[in-house]
Amino acid sequence: MALQEKYKELIDAAQSSGTTNLQVNEQDGVLHIDGEAPTGAVKDQLWDIYGKIDPNFLTGDVVMNINVATAVAGAKLEVITDSTNLNIRKGPGTDQPIVGKAAKGETVSLISKQSDQWWLIRTDAGEEGYAYAQYLQPVE
Amino acid sequence: MTMRIKQLASIVLVMGLMLMVACKGKPKDADIQAAVTSSLTAIPGVTADVKDGAVTLSGQVASEADKTAAEAAAKASKDVKSVTNNITVAAPVAATPQVAITADDALKTGVAAVVKDFPGITADVKDGIISIKGESTAAKWKTLKMALDALKPKRVDASGLKVK
Known part of the structure; x- marks a missing residue:
């Protein structure tokens, strides 16, 4: 739960930005965030927030896998x-x-x-x- | 007049005696309830109501087994005539989905494909953990971290990385 508090801004942003299939799970001291962002810009925004909370992503307490929904055949x-x-x-x-x-x-x-x-x-x-x-x- | 009063008094007396006899032979519901309740201590969430020796169980338990066990415990209690089992079984709580971690072999292949584009950085994979060593600019490391996270590792350990 502590990690969800630490990365609350990131989770809130993912929820409010229309990220679908959003899954936030804490496992073995690592917060796993999975989902599908509606646009590449949203994905970038989420990574920026992550980088703000954990500068240079060095703590290693998050694994974030965000796909972009518009990446479909023909795109x-x-x-x-x-x-x-x-x-x-x-x-x-x-x-x-x-x-x-x-x-x-x-x-x-x-x-x-x-x-x-x-x-x-x-x-x-x-x-x-x-x-x-x-x-x-x-x-x- | 006196006769009638006497008659009435004896009727009342007889009725009173009958009532006393009836009460004495009949176990008190409160006692039954106490016995049933104590037999149910192992199964929290169940309450017992008793009326004329008939027990009604209510409440919510975690499993069907608990429901059956509660009924059996109530039936085994002293002076219980019947048991009505109104206990509900709670819907199973959806298990938190476990995070799927990529197996080491697949992870190694994926990591090798990514890291080769980042000179100065090496990566080790063990038990789902990617350990990164070397030096990188902040921008390149961000690109690499995004690629590594997409491989679904257990964690990415960057303690051996120096960001310039």
Whole structure:
């Protein structure tokens, strides 16, 4: 319960921002927050609040897994790598051969989600393959 | 007139005697209630009402087994003629869903796929805990933490990380 108090602002924000399937569970001293944010902006906002309560996320008492609801098949996704190109691979896994690359800031289309981590995408140039979901954010 | 009074008095006397006899042979409801209540101490939440030796159990218990046990305990009590079991069983409280933690093997694969893009950072996975070591900028670490949390670990231990 203490953790829910510490991160009350974060939980309240998740609830009031229309995050669906919101689950907040404390287990082994870690607060697990799962849910689906209505937009990428809401997800960013939640991470900002988390970072405000726990600067640089160093305490390790929260695991927050927020997906974005608009990331559905056909959605436009922006490549949000730090600076490098995003690898597009033949299959879902870093052991798979690279079949293409998408630059930072480029927009690609979501074809399907193979898993939470690997999404099948298509670039505007027509390259198709699997990319790591964490570097893709739905364009609103 | 005197005869009538005498008659009346004897009728009252006889009735009184009958009442006394009836009372003596009949166990008091209060006593039965005390006995039943003491037999129910192991099952909290149950109350017993007694009327003419007939016991009515009410209240709420956690399980069907408790309900049956309460009835059996009441029936076993002295002078109980019958037991009406009006105890309700509480709906099971929805168990708090356990947080699903990714198994180490899958977690290792996921962590390796993420961390390779972050030079200067290494990660270990053990018992669902991702331990991060190295140096990173705050912005890069945030990106990495978001990716690691999405793998559903038990926790992310960043005590070995230096944020520049």
